[in-house]
Amino acid sequence: MSDGIGLAEALLGLPGFRVLEVHETADEVVITIETTATIAWCAVCGVRAEVHDRTRVEVRDLACFGRPARLVWRKRRWRCREHACDARTWTERSEHFDTQRVITRRAGAEACRQVGELARPVSKVAEEFGVCWWTVMNAVVEHGTPLVDDPDRVGRVRHLGIDETSFLKANRTHPIVYATGLVDLQRHVVIDMVNGNSAADLRRWTANADPDWLANIKVVATDLTESFRAGLSPHLTHVRRVADPFHVVRVANRCLDNVRRRVQNETLGHRGRKHDPLYRIRKLLLSGAERLDEPGADRMLLGLRVGDPNDELLGAWLAKESVRDVYLATTWRDARTLLDKTIVGCLADEVPRS
Ligand SMILES: [Zn+2]
Numbered sequence: 001m002s003d004g005i006g007l008a009e010a011l012l013g014l015p016g017f018r019v020l021e022v023h024e025t026a027d028e029v030v031i032t033i034e035t036t037a038t039i040a041w042c043a044v045c046g047v048r049a050e051v052h053d054r055t056r057v058e059v060r061d062l063a064c065f066g067r068p069a070r071l072v073w074r075k076r077r078w079r080c081r082e083h084a085c086d087a088r089t090w091t092e093r094s095e096h097f098d099t100q101r102v103i104t105r106r107a108g109a110e111a112c113r114q115v116g117e118l119a120r121p122v123s124k125v126a127e128e129f130g131v132c133w134w135t136v137m138n139a140v141v142e143h144g145t146p147l148v149d150d151p152d153r154v155g156r157v158r159h160l161g162i163d164e165t166s167f168l169k170a171n172r173t174h175p176i177v178y179a180t181g182l183v184d185l186q187r188h189v190v191i192d193m194v195n196g197n198s199a200a201d202l203r204r205w206t207a208n209a210d211p212d213w214l215a216n217i218k219v220v221a222t223d224l225t226e227s228f229r230a231g232l233s234p235h236l237t238h239v240r241r242v243a244d245p246f247h248v249v250r251v252a253n254r255c256l257d258n259v260r261r262r263v264q265n266e267t268l269g270h271r272g273r274k275h276d277p278l279y280r281i282r283k284l285l286l287s288g289a290e291r292l293d294e295p296g297a298d299r300m301l302l303g304l305r306v307g308d309p310n311d312e313l314l315g316a317w318l319a320k321e322s323v324r325d326v327y328l329a330t331t332w333r334d335a336r337t338l339l340d341k342t343i344v345g346c347l348a349d350e351v352p353r354s
Pocket residue numbers: 042043044045046047080081082085086087088
């Protein structure tokens with residue numbers, strides 16, 4: 001392979017095609033190709049066909065060395081030589097190209113992988129491939145739907161996670177649109193997304209699920225809202241319901257924040273301002289103790305010394321950390337001991353909850 005065309009074909013890697021020409025413009029690489037099929041036979045009568053004419057089909061392919069690539073397929077239209085035959089003319093087809101699609105199959109599959117597996121924004125992938133947003137989105141739907149629908153994708157699930165997420169921001173025509181995600185907590189696989197976040201939405205989903213599949217679920221982790229608890233009834237009443245650590249710690253953080261605001265107000269007579277000692281350490285207080293480096297810990301302690309004369313916020317911080325410590329336990333016995341200690345500690349502390 002010493003000639004340029006041979007090199008170009010090796011780089012293109014599209015079996016059944018040969019490269020006629022490669023040229024580049026300011027923003028893309030254009031590769032003109034044709035199939036290697038120089039002989040064709042009529043599918044109707046079996047007579048050898050002749051080339052009638054050629055059409056140009058322009059299709060986007062995988063980006064080439066960082067630049068969008070465009071394939072120009074000089075597509076043959078064949079004609080049957082037999083006058084009595086009904087076949088007349090037909091154009092070439094290839095497994096690499098879908099008619100009506102503006103990108104090759106392999107580019108579509110890669111666009112889907114970039115968005116689905118690597119969680120890249122559709123707009124970025126579209127820019128890289130030199131196509132519009134909808135082209136990538138259609139490829140994601142086309143190549144992704146069979147993956148999502150694959151019956152083997154979600155097997156038996158023992159630990160189910162349920163959590164809401166805000167899916168669309170509010171605008172003039174609708175309030176925030178929520179969706180509920182269902183996750184296999186052991187395999188870290190998203191099982192489904194449900195429109196809405198109410199008990200009825202969850203109940204509707206469980207009503208449609210296979211009862212045997214539901215019966216296998218032992219534990220469901222949710223946030224602390226009542227809606228999901230109510231939504232587990234009647235199809236998932238047999239499960240043990242646990243709270244997601246993230247949401248438990250968030251409650252502790254919220255209490256800590258409330259105490260900080262109150263102490264701030266009581267000592268300074270106004271809401272937090274940029275240079276107030278407690279306002280300045282608000283983020284440090286919410287970080288896990290193990291994530292604070294030495295300067296961070298020093299700054300936090302200094303802030304507390306200056307802004308928390310009665311150690312109320314310090315008490316709330318210790319309570320928050322003891323809630324987090326419960327998750328250090330590796331056995332349920334240790335966890336229970338730590339949880340009891342946390343509760344006793346909070347009850348003994350005279351600091352109000354907020
Ligand atoms: Zn024919």
